[in-house]
Amino acid sequence: MINFEALFNISYGLYIVCSGDKNKGNGFISNTVFQVTAEPAKFAASCNKNNYTAEFIQKTGAFSVSILHTDASSDIIGKFGYKSGKDFNKMDNIQLKYGDTGVPIVISDSIAYLECKVVQTIDVGTHLIFIGELINAELLDETKNPMTYLHYRQVKKGVAPKNAPTYIDKSKLETKPKGIVSKKYKCTACGYIYDDAVESIKFEDLPENWECPVCGSEKSDFIEV
Numbered sequence: 001m002i003n004f005e006a007l008f009n010i011s012y013g014l015y016i017v018c019s020g021d022k023n024k025g026n027g028f029i030s031n032t033v034f035q036v037t038a039e040p041a042k043f044a045a046s047c048n049k050n051n052y053t054a055e056f057i058q059k060t061g062a063f064s065v066s067i068l069h070t071d072a073s074s075d076i077i078g079k080f081g082y083k084s085g086k087d088f089n090k091m092d093n094i095q096l097k098y099g100d101t102g103v104p105i106v107i108s109d110s111i112a113y114l115e116c117k118v119v120q121t122i123d124v125g126t127h128l129i130f131i132g133e134l135i136n137a138e139l140l141d142e143t144k145n146p147m148t149y150l151h152y153r154q155v156k157k158g159v160a161p162k163n164a165p166t167y168i169d170k171s172k173l174e175t176k177p178k179g180i181v182s183k184k185y186k187c188t189a190c191g192y193i194y195d196d197a198v199e200s201i202k203f204e205d206l207p208e209n210w211e212c213p214v215c216g217s218e219k220s221d222f223i224e225v
Contacts, residue, residue, distance in 0.1 A: 008153070012031040014072075014146075015031070015066060016076075017047065018106060019060050020056040024056075025103070026056050026090055027066075028085075029081035033045045033065050043134060045116075045132065046124075047130060054128055057118065062101035062116065063130060064114065066105060068110060069109060070151055072147055073216075074212065075216045079216075099135075112139045112140055113138055114137045119131055185222040185224055186222060186223055187217050188221050188223055190212065203222070207219075208220075
């Protein structure tokens with residue numbers, strides 16, 4: 001028996017992984033970036049094969065990792081986490097710099113970044129794990145704390161998108177009976193749930209210009225569940 005709730009106790013960070021060049025680039029929100037060796041320093045980044053960024057990493061042989069801070073905006077999380085770069089240019093209106101390999105590096109809402117050259121690619125089924133040797137790293141802001149996946153889930157009420165390696169179908173989670181029946185509303189873009197039972201304001205009473213705290217979608221993009 002697998003209790004999928006147990007998986008939420010594994011620690012992760014929250015990052016933006018990018019690749020491409022000055023002409024065209026893309027990026028995605030990732031919570032599976034981790035160091036695998038010390039000398040030389042190498043990092044692994046897991047990327048869904050259907051993710052547009054996977055094409056750029058394979059083409060350029062390099063990727064960047066921007067470490068988000070706890071105050072990162074819902075706009076940047078929504079843009080890189082729940083929308084496809086095939087539909088629009090994610091790099092528009094984002095503070096960027098370009099690394100030694102030419103890949104874009106997101107500076108907005110980041111406290112540090114890494115730049116890696118791919119030395120190995122591992123096919124694990126639905127995802128590719130890119131192993132990159134670190135060639136550049138820089139601190140951007142020492143006053144803020146890095147965002148963890150736990151903070152993202154508990155404070156920002158975020159959920160993993162379907163392409164994420166940590167995505168769990170909610171139908172597999174154990175349900176707990178509740179004595180009070182309340183309405184819940186789901187963001188059709190990112191899956192965030194607004195629960196009237198735990199919020200101080202009922203969803204229906206929110207102003208029409210209210211936006212999803214995770215991805216920035218409009219109130220009209222929510223459906224009752």
